[in-house]
Every structure is written in structure tokens, then in C-alpha cells.
Amino acid sequence: MIGRPLPTIEFADEASLAWGELRLVAGSSNLELARLISEETGVPLTDPRVRRFPDGEIDVKIQDSMRGHDVFVIQPTCHPVNDSLMELFILLDALRRASARRITAVIPYFGYARKERKSQPREPISAKLMANFITLAGADRVLLMDLHADAIEGFFDVPTDHLTAQKILAAYIRERQLANCSVVAPDAGVAKRAEHMARLLNAPLVFVYKRRPEPEDDESVEILDMAGDVESRDCVVLEDIISTGGTVVEVARALKDHGARHVIIACTHPVLAPGAVERLREAPVDEVVVTNSIPVPPEKRGPPITVLSVAPLLAEAIVRVHENRSVSELFR
Numbered sequence: 001m002i003g004r005p006l007p008t009i010e011f012a013d014e015a016s017l018a019w020g021e022l023r024l025v026a027g028s029s030n031l032e033l034a035r036l037i038s039e040e041t042g043v044p045l046t047d048p049r050v051r052r053f054p055d056g057e058i059d060v061k062i063q064d065s066m067r068g069h070d071v072f073v074i075q076p077t078c079h080p081v082n083d084s085l086m087e088l089f090i091l092l093d094a095l096r097r098a099s100a101r102r103i104t105a106v107i108p109y110f111g112y113a114r115k116e117r118k119s120q121p122r123e124p125i126s127a128k129l130m131a132n133f134i135t136l137a138g139a140d141r142v143l144l145m146d147l148h149a150d151a152i153e154g155f156f157d158v159p160t161d162h163l164t165a166q167k168i169l170a171a172y173i174r175e176r177q178l179a180n181c182s183v184v185a186p187d188a189g190v191a192k193r194a195e196h197m198a199r200l201l202n203a204p205l206v207f208v209y210k211r212r213p214e215p216e217d218d219e220s221v222e223i224l225d226m227a228g229d230v231e232s233r234d235c236v237v238l239e240d241i242i243s244t245g246g247t248v249v250e251v252a253r254a255l256k257d258h259g260a261r262h263v264i265i266a267c268t269h270p271v272l273a274p275g276a277v278e279r280l281r282e283a284p285v286d287e288v289v290v291t292n293s294i295p296v297p298p299e300k301r302g303p304p305i306t307v308l309s310v311a312p313l314l315a316e317a318i319v320r321v322h323e324n325r326s327v328s329e330l331f332r
């Protein structure tokens with residue numbers, strides 16, 4: 001086991017043993033987040049000793065006994081997405097074969113989520129395929145956060161808990177004491193979430209009508225229209241993912257053209273594909289607030305990017321799942 005941190009969360013006594021002892025296994029996709037969750041819970045990280053064979057195949061060897069325990073594997077399936085997924089499948093298989101009593105895959109960022117439906121004939125539904133593989137590999141439960149589409153929860157044939165980082169983002173924005181804030185939904189897919197954020201910030205909503213004129217070009221974004229109060233307002237653009245940055249940069253430009261005073265982007269998953277940070281630095285954007293669901297390396301941090309931690313939320317949810325306590329209570 002790696003370290004033995006001091007917990008900040010208190011455990012209920014007997015309930016915590018219903019599924020065996022709580023164990024945290026850190027995959028390699030976001031070790032920093034796993035360490036922070038370990039600090040919050042006081043549960044040390046189990047080292048899965050992930051290594052690669054010379055031909056690139058992944059191997060793991062879990063370093064502690066998992067027999068009869070309630071195991072949480074922390075592995076957002078972020079860049080490099082295919083490696084992160086394959087490592088998760090192999091970790092789940094190893095844990096199942098090691099007789100873990102229950103295995104929860106903690107996937108704060110779920111790669112392939114944007115391929116959750118067919119938009120053209122003869123396309124795959126990759127998000128469903130990944131969900132199938134995760135349960136097939138051995139996950140008894142899945143812990144997710146701000147999925148690109150809520151319906152993806154139903155792709156898993158095991159219990160899921162779907163968390164949101166909205167309260168964390170909203171609390172940070174509230175601290176900024178914006179005088180006259182509007183919440184902006186950059187496309188129809190984000191509308192319901194933006195409505196929730198608007199309630200949290202007690203702000204009116206702005207809807208943007210965005211389209212991708214070249215569906216095969218991931219960077220092509222066109223803003224056709226917007227409805228709502230923008231002039232002289234501090235606009236908070238809500239996003240689930242920033243990948244190329246194309247969407248939020250075009251939305252920010254359109255907002256400034258319509259007279260917005262400040263533009264703040266609030267986004268859960270900083271995918272930040274190559275070129276995105278440079279694009280954001282040059283854009284008419286005052287701040288980009290993201291979470292550490294995906295690691296943000298030091299060279300990508302700093303203005304305009306601020307990174308908030310979702311480790312306390314994930315740690316609390318893990319302990320609640322372990323103790324069979326309500327997770328939805330966290331969001332009431």
C-alpha cells in the first residue's frame with residue numbers, strides 16, 4: 001500500500017463492513033486525483049503495479065490481497081483514451097480473479113461519451129460498447145461524473161451513481177461575486193444542465209444555437225443565433241467537455257460581439273486536445289474554470305485556466321456507496 005493519509009471523512013462503524021473493507025486501487029490515468037481521494041478518505045492506495053511488455057501490452061499485478069473487500073478502482077478513461085480503457089479492463093479482470101467482494105469502477109471522465117448515438121447510418125455507438133466492456137471485465141458498480149449525455153448511465157447493466165461537479169463550479173463562481181451574471185448553454189445538449197447552474201447562481205439563461213458546418217472537422221463551429229440577456233453582463237458558459245476549445249472560443253467571441261462584459265467558462269472535463277490551451281489563451285475569455293477529473297499538466301495551468309478539485313466529492317460518494325448510504329443526498 002502507498003502511504004497512510006489522515007482522513008477528513010468520518011466512517012460509520014458497522015455499516016462499513018457490509019461489503020468487506022474499503023480498498024482504493026489507483027489506475028495510472030489520474031494518479032494525482034487518486035492520491036487526493038486517498039487523503040480525503042484516509043484509505044491508502046493499493047498499488048496495481050501497472051507495467052508494459054516490450055510490445056506495448058499492459059500488465060498489472062495488484063500488490064495487496066483484495067479477497068472479500070469492497071474495491072474502488074479510480075481510472076478516468078482520459079488521454080490516452082484507449083490505453084486508459086484497456087488498463088481499466090485489465091485491472092477489473094485482475095480484481096475479479098483476486099476474489100474482491102464488490103468492485104466499483106470510478107470513472108469521473110468517461111471517454112467515448114460523445115459517441116453515444118448514431119448521427120449517421122452505419123456509425124457505431126462506442127459509448128455503449130465501452131460500457132459493455134467495463135461490466136464484462138468485472139465492474140459490479142460504476143461511479144460517473146457529468147456524463148456528456150445522461151442516457152449513457154443506462155448503457156451500464158449494473159448500478160451506477162452519476163455525480164455532478166456543478167455545485168463545485170457554482171461555489172467558485174459565486175466567490176467571484178459577479179454583479180450581473182447570465183448562464184450560457186452553448187448547445188442544446190447542455191441546456192438542462194445550464195438550467196440547473198442558472199438556479200444555483202440565481203441567474204437568467206442564455207441559449208446559443210451552435211452547429212458544426214463540417215461534421216468531419218472537429219474544429220469547425222458556427223454560432224447561428226443566441227437568445228437571452230448578454231449586453232453588459234458577466235456570462236458563465238457551461239460546458240461538459242473542452243476538447244479543441246473550438247466551441248467555447250466561438251461562443252465567447254459571439255458573446256463579446258453581443259456586448260458581454262466578462263466571459264467565464266465553467267467546464268467539468270478539461271480534455272484540452274493539442275492546441276486547445278493556446279486557443280483559449282488567445283480567446284476573449286476572462287477565465288476557464290475546470291476540474292481535475294482529467295489531469296491538467298503544469299504547462300497547461302495558469303491564466304486563463306483554473307483547476308478545482310473534485311476529490312472531496314468523489315471521496316464522499318465512495319464512502320457513501322461503501323456504507324450503503326444515499327449518494328443523491330449530496331446534491332439536494
Ligand code: R5P
Pocket residue numbers: 114187189190218219221239240241242243244245246247248
Ligand atoms: C459537444 O456536444 C460538447 O458538449 C462540447 O461542446 C464539445 O465536446 C466541445 O468540443 P470542442 O472543444 O472541440 O469544441
